[in-house]
Amino acid sequence: MLSGQELGNVPNDDIQFVLDLGLCRMDLLGGIAIANPIYREVLSRALTVTQAVGR
Helix, strand or coil, X not given: CCCCCCXXXXXXXXXXXXXXHCCEXXXXXXXXXXXXXXXXXXXXXXXXXXXXXXX
């Protein structure tokens, strides 16, 4: 989604969850888009952080 590609096989409950939280919204073509530029930045950072071993 962050790269502009299709989501693939994602459970409907997971999609509804991010819509309910307001993290994502339905776009004009019926797809899902990140709700605003701040969320796009935060989500991309949160998803790319790796955990240090031993913490």
